[in-house]
Amino acid sequence: MTGLILNGAIKRYGEVQVIHGIDLTIDHGEFCVFVGPSGCGKSTLLRMIAGLEETSDGTIHIGARDVTQLDPAERGVSMVFQTYALYPHMTVAENMGFGLKMNGVPRAEIKQKVSEAARILKLDEYLSRKPKALSGGQRQRVAIGRAIVRGPEVFLFDEPLSNLDAELRVEMRVEIARLHQEIGATMIYVTHDQVEAMTLADKIVVLRAGRIEQVGAPLDLYRDPDNKFVAGFIGSPSMNFLDGQIEGEGKVAVPALSRSISVPASLCSGTGAVTVGLRPEHLELDQSGSDAVVELTEALGGVSYAHLVCAGGEKMIVEERGDHRTRVGDRVAVRFDPARAMLFDAKTEARLR
Numbered sequence: 001m002t003g004l005i006l007n008g009a010i011k012r013y014g015e016v017q018v019i020h021g022i023d024l025t026i027d028h029g030e031f032c033v034f035v036g037p038s039g040c041g042k043s044t045l046l047r048m049i050a051g052l053e054e055t056s057d058g059t060i061h062i063g064a065r066d067v068t069q070l071d072p073a074e075r076g077v078s079m080v081f082q083t084y085a086l087y088p089h090m091t092v093a094e095n096m097g098f099g100l101k102m103n104g105v106p107r108a109e110i111k112q113k114v115s116e117a118a119r120i121l122k123l124d125e126y127l128s129r130k131p132k133a134l135s136g137g138q139r140q141r142v143a144i145g146r147a148i149v150r151g152p153e154v155f156l157f158d159e160p161l162s163n164l165d166a167e168l169r170v171e172m173r174v175e176i177a178r179l180h181q182e183i184g185a186t187m188i189y190v191t192h193d194q195v196e197a198m199t200l201a202d203k204i205v206v207l208r209a210g211r212i213e214q215v216g217a218p219l220d221l222y223r224d225p226d227n228k229f230v231a232g233f234i235g236s237p238s239m240n241f242l243d244g245q246i247e248g249e250g251k252v253a254v255p256a257l258s259r260s261i262s263v264p265a266s267l268c269s270g271t272g273a274v275t276v277g278l279r280p281e282h283l284e285l286d287q288s289g290s291d292a293v294v295e296l297t298e299a300l301g302g303v304s305y306a307h308l309v310c311a312g313g314e315k316m317i318v319e320e321r322g323d324h325r326t327r328v329g330d331r332v333a334v335r336f337d338p339a340r341a342m343l344f345d346a347k348t349e350a351r352l353r
């Protein structure tokens, strides 16, 4: 069994601490995705697991082994980078087998491993080509093949698709999902891309400023975020947030929409400030109202996004069907089922449950 356990993992660069004691368990065979805003420490954490960055404190176990002090080559991991870093003068087969050759693996065994990886990645017919004669997606496949031939217990991916164009990204995302199904190894994947995170992950780890905000299955994080940060980070376009005032048990005034909403009595009582979270896909527009003015529309075909400005200047995004009739300048009412609203403590940002 080759899951991972991080225990109090800390990273310091001199005086500056960037990873603040991460406790995390990743199960054997799990596809785990690290997400979070730029600079939150996703790559650093991945590189600590790879052994490319020293862990300043805490431990990292891969399977039963404490690998915290081990060199990258001794950890049983293979990393795939954003830049494929292929050798231009070598063929696909030579690129894929190079690491094994350096380790003195017999030629016949290299050949067998390379052809098995080429089969999995559908690279069979390209084995004698040089990288310059390959598309971006094919090059990234070679880079993944180079990781596969080493037979690692854990695959680490650092934004592997971010250099590819939109169409290839989709293709490669499906390939990576298929690869995970076929070889069943533990995979840890860093990305900025919501769709990659939501579709590939068994488990998403949301990071913020070197700390874990929440860990969970993609849809659990979407449906049941612990706090405003996770609610705003998971889901695209982001959740709308409006100021609210508790007006006694189960009642919240939402000044931006000039109305009060009823929520389960257990969520709030007394008085106090809250943040009301509304997902764009849970809102509807009604042309006969004056909650807000449409300042921009984005038509994507199947769906459209209407960007609104409320009377007090608050901004909102509403998802509509592609065949909507909303136009810039329309005065609209925003309708929603209050049961869909999420409430967050205005100060601590914790979800009120």
Ligand SMILES: Nc1ncnc2c1ncn2[C@@H]1O[C@H](COP(=O)(O)OP(=O)(O)OP(=O)(O)O)[C@@H](O)[C@H]1O
Residues within 6 Å of the ligand: 013, 016, 018, 036, 037, 038, 039, 040, 041, 042, 043, 044, 045, 192
């Ligand atoms: N060698 C270093 N010395 C000092 N600080 C560093 C060093 N490397 C990274 N950092 C800092 O550590 C933090 C985490 O960086 P990291 O690259 O892991 O973030 P990230 O979440 O992967 O960001 P991005 O999504 O932009 O790639 C950042 O604040 C960064 O400035």
